Amino acid sequence: MQPIAYLIGTCDTKAAELSYLRERLADAGVSSCIVDVGTQGDDQGAADVHAAEVAACHPEGAAAVFVDDRGRAVAGMAEALRHWLPRRQNLGGVLGIGGSGGTALIAPALRELDIGVPKLLVSTIASGNVAPYVGPSDIAMLYSVTDVAGLNRISRRVLGNAAHALAGMLLHQVPEVANDKPAIGLSMFGVTTECVNQLSAALEADYDCLVFHATGTGGRSLEKLANSGMITGLLDVTTTEICDLFMGGVFSAGEQRLDILAQSALPYVGSCGALDMVNFAGRESVPERYRQRLLYEHNPQITLMRTTAEENARMGRWIGEKLNQSRGPVRFLLPEGGVSALDVPGQCFYDPDADAALFEALEQTVKQTSERQLIRSPFNINDPEFAAALVEHFRDIMHIETR
Structure with a gap:
């Protein structure tokens, strides 16, 4: 199965940005899949994987995700994504986008992936203390400069750079070194x-x-x-x-x-x-x-x-x-x-x-x-x-x- 790029965000607010990332990756010769982790139920027609599919992987089922309280809903979707993402057999790399809530939602799932799997996160809070999000993982965080709230002359450049960075990681694998030493x-x-x-x-x-x-x-x-x-x-x-x-x-x-x-x-x-x-x-x-x-x-x-x-x-x-x-x-x-x-x-x-x-x-x-x-x-x-x-x-x- 050919590894592809997974693009993760809340499609109810960031469908345009996720679609733009997919275009830039396609231009670079990389296939991608948009994963909606929104809790409002409107993916703007952009998602390849709907939020309900991800939510179903919560240990207590989708009902633990789609609740009236926003904080509980985000926490529930974060837990569901943490279980869903590592199971993907065709995962080549991941690029997530978000503000403070989206970053908190996506980062735990990225930390579950093995060291060396390409993982990028474009975030509004990436210029601050990112330790709670990166933890002991190798997540690369890129500051979005402007809010992740629509396409403009700044966000296109930042998101395009992120897409090209992920494409480079997927298209140019680090060569394995023969090493049988423990x-x-x-x-x-x-x-x-x-x-x-x-x-x-x-x-x-x-x-x-x-x-x-x-x-x-x-x-x-x-x-x-x-x-x-x-x-x-x-x-x-x-x-x-x-x-x-x-x-x-x-x-x-x-x-x-x-x-x-x-x-x-x-x-x-x-x-x-x-x-x-x-x-x-x-x-x-x-x-x-x-x-x-x-x-x-x-x-x-x-x-x-x-x-x-x-x-x-x-x-x-x-x-x-x-x-x-x-x-x-x-x-x-x-x-x-x-x-x-x-x-x-x-x-x-x-x-x-x-x-x-x-x-x-x-x-x-x-x-x-x-x-x-x-x-x-x-x-x-x-x-x-x-x-x-x-x-x-x-x-x-x-x-x-x-x-």
Whole structure:
């Protein structure tokens, strides 16, 4: 079946724009299908797939979508589309259009698609914080500039660019690279880069090393890929997103961070990378209650705050409880020489007492077994000796899994 482009929007208000997208794709040699996700029942004759067909895929049926309350109707259609879209056998790529409501409706379904499937979203809110819409996916968002409310000299150019972008993705497939090496996931931050670079260098002959930036979305992406079966092992050395979860920083991955341990039996080697810091935006964004704390301006956009012994103890207990839910082999290494490049003698975040509180809370919480172990190391997380220990334990548990 020839893959085609799916064009998604509310035809009661955006039929002209969707039809224009179809014309531009046809001119580029790409077949398309217009999917109506409107809840008003008028598709202007533009739809190839009517809203009722999509709505029928809601777990509670179409009656859960076509309700009098607009908010509930949009939420219901979003849920229906999330179930309907991934089932399409001829889906080559997706282009959605919408304002705030349409974006919220379409984005969850795009997140359900596999990484690498072309997915674009032309949106009126794409110049703001798009993290709630993109999440751990590879959705490309394009700011519409004018509202998505009719065709004009601006919208034609923006929508045409979006159509041509999708056509390029469909007509020019990324060539496959022969690679029979299993993929593994690694988490990294600027202050643990030296460690992760050493890990990649030591393991790249045997593994395809996928490195994720621990910015909240990065941690979620790492665990999403792991849960999808695309990753065979984890070297999760940079768990800093937990600091932002606890203290309100900008890089939280949410309460679900480390849930992969309970969801999968993947071999897991972890550590305490950058648990010495909470990330805020510019200095002016630091909450008043933290203004007198030890702060470090990493760059004009990011201000770091050193975590305290009490905060580290809380995080240690939280991490320990997550580790206790593990289904597979776990080795969690504790770098007594410091958890980041800033946590070494002479650097601003060096605080052995705060680190000790973290390590002690972990040891008091984790129920150690032959499969679940904490390992202390006298080195800093970026020291070659610590990287070597991580590699040794990772190879060991990967060998256990494959025996």
